[in-house]
Amino acid sequence: MSVVARQGFKYSLIGYTATLIGMFSIFIFTNDLFFYGTLRYIMSAAEMLVPFVVLGISYSNVKFFGKTHDDDKHQNMLSLSLALVFFNFIVFLLIFFLIPTFFPDFTKMKIWENKKYILPLVLTLSLCAILNKYISNYKRIVVSNIFDNLLPKLANLGSFCLFFYFQFSEQIALAFFFGMFALMLSGYIYYTNKLEKISFDFSRDYFKKDDFYKEFAAYSFFGFLGTFGNHMAINNYMIGEFIGEEEIAIYSILLALISLISIPQLGLFNISAPIIRKNLADGDMLELDRFHKKTSLTIYFLGAVLFGCIMVGFPYLTHFMPNKGDMLRMYEPVIWIWGSAVLMDLATGFNGNIISLSKYYRFNIIVMLLLAGLTIGLNWYFIHYTDLSLIGIALSTAISVTTYNLIKVIFNYFMFKVSPFSIEMIFVSIICTLAITVAIVLPVFENNFINLVYKPAVVLLLIFIGNHFTKIFPIEQYINRNFIKSILKFK
Known part of the structure; x- marks a missing residue:
């Protein structure tokens, strides 16, 4: 069986498993719509904000992988991409906490009230987005599908069961919810390192040569604009x-x-x-x-x-x-x-x-x-x-x-x-x-x-x-x- 066939079969199996879990979960979530709604709100708010941190850099890790790999600089691209996400997140935090200065009513909104859950999730999902696209260059889609499709459903289901059936506090249930995404990020890091040992290289010489950084930034910007169509979030x-x-x-x-x-x-x-x-x-x-x-x-x-x-x-x-x-x-x-x-x-x-x-x-x-x-x-x-x-x-x-x-x-x-x-x-x-x-x-x-x-x-x-x-x-x-x-x- 070829690699493509194996990956395709496993990808489909994971996809349908996630679908079955989602359908089964419907009968559980209707027991407490308010708490399930809280989980969905936190997740949706984070998904809506992630593009403002990633800024399309994840797409450039696919577009320019071949070029950087041929020059043995793909690890350099990955390293700088992750560093940029951290930098963007710091800038994003500064803007987020400055908003109430100009719009005082912002502090009355649910996104502000739930910021202690939403903001860490934004950073986690942003880093996952980079690693997800980077891994796809190795033609490996099964593990990414587990992380993207299966783990979020298990996070919802596990958190809800802790709160509703086992009577844990909302804080513990939400901590479990975030913990599943932290596990996702850890899994991405481990799997990326397994495919090829991560060697951090933060030098900027390669990107400065022939103004490659301009091409990288331009493509990232168009990728960023394309993310606004997520009408579900x-x-x-x-x-x-x-x-x-x-x-x-x-x-x-x-x-x-x-x-x-x-x-x-x-x-x-x-x-x-x-x-x-x-x-x-x-x-x-x-x-x-x-x-x-x-x-x-x-x-x-x-x-x-x-x-x-x-x-x-x-x-x-x-x-x-x-x-x-x-x-x-x-x-x-x-x-x-x-x-x-x-x-x-x-x-x-x-x-x-x-x-x-x-x-x-x-x-x-x-x-x-x-x-x-x-x-x-x-x-x-x-x-x-x-x-x-x-x-x-x-x-x-x-x-x-x-x-x-x-x-x-x-x-x-x-x-x-x-x-x-x-x-x-x-x-x-x-x-x-x-x-x-x-x-x-x-x-x-x-x-x-x-x-x-x-x-x-x-x-x-x-x-x-x-x-x-x-x-x-x-x-x-x-x-x-x-x-x-x-x-x-x-x-």
């Missing part, structure tokens, strides 16, 4: 800051369910990148357009199937949660709104990758900034000028993400003459809408477990029948013995 922070801890917990749980819709696109973009790059280099826009439409239809079809099952099964799933998930059901429209936005995102396929791999890559950064600005502006409006609460946040995100994707669709159409949309997508939408509608109007049994199983089953059956006659998606190519055997082979 923005949403979670603004919900926690201006609405409440319980609401951020509810929103996080609902998004965990909605994230299942995106499973079909996992790994697709990495696999597609070489094909996109080749088509762009050859100027073969017809083939790129064909490939774009095919992959977009595939992930849209699979996402729509999952969306339908989640929609009809969600009301009955909540009955197995503490207090029968009353608060979750109250915000059921969030699933409909945000789920539809995710489907739109799937339908537009790898729009961003086409732009990123072309000479117009800077356009992605401009659109990303637009997404961040639009998200913040709409969130502010819905929070302060309406009573929609989480539904308003979902509308804000849906509008922002849809606008973001449509701009990229239009750009790609005029620049490359490619589009992700096809007539088959309309038939997929019709079939799935009819299947969901029929499942909803069918009789409801007194046993919620039966409802939870049979209603999604009806959706699957009707979509299968509709697809059988329209021949939109070649299901028979995937549901057979040869395909199952092929995915178990690693050559």
Whole structure:
């Protein structure tokens, strides 16, 4: 088995394990939404602030690794990158503690009240970001996936269990929460040193030569600008800051369910990148357009199937949660709104990758900034000028993400003459809408477990029948013995 195959198999295994832990945790976190909301707020606030400390330096550790490695200066780059993060963090702290001088009300905000947890986490995650990207140069993705995907979920789960089930104080539970991320940083350091012994070199001569530092700084700056599109961290922070801890917990749980819709696109973009790059280099826009439409239809079809099952099964799933998930059901429209936005995102396929791999890559950064600005502006409006609460946040995100994707669709159409949309997508939408509608109007049994199983089953059956006659998606190519055997082979 090749290194790539082993890494890919293990990466997928870790990813699905983390997903299962996340789904299982939903039934635990609903026991105390306020404390879970506190955990999510601290994490989201830290994630939102990390880019202002890293300043895109992590991306430069990938971009310039080949050059520095050839010159045997990659350890020099790593050393200076880590030193810069420490320096940036000190500057960041000075600015953070000076803010109350100019804006006294800042001390009344939750981000100030929780600074003893948030600020150390910012530094920890910033150092992890550098090491994460640096490790990726060695084509090792499994350990990083454990640190990035699995440990945060275990931190949430362990901290919550200490507080709720074992009755430890909130301070001890939060100390455990931070301790897991300290463990993550220690793991990154150990693994980086294992791949190649770390040899600190803080000399600046190499970066001064031919003004290499200017090129490094310029690329880092563009990487920094590109990080502003993390609308999930923005949403979670603004919900926690201006609405409440319980609401951020509810929103996080609902998004965990909605994230299942995106499973079909996992790994697709990495696999597609070489094909996109080749088509762009050859100027073969017809083939790129064909490939774009095919992959977009595939992930849209699979996402729509999952969306339908989640929609009809969600009301009955909540009955197995503490207090029968009353608060979750109250915000059921969030699933409909945000789920539809995710489907739109799937339908537009790898729009961003086409732009990123072309000479117009800077356009992605401009659109990303637009997404961040639009998200913040709409969130502010819905929070302060309406009573929609989480539904308003979902509308804000849906509008922002849809606008973001449509701009990229239009750009790609005029620049490359490619589009992700096809007539088959309309038939997929019709079939799935009819299947969901029929499942909803069918009789409801007194046993919620039966409802939870049979209603999604009806959706699957009707979509299968509709697809059988329209021949939109070649299901028979995937549901057979040869395909199952092929995915178990690693050559």
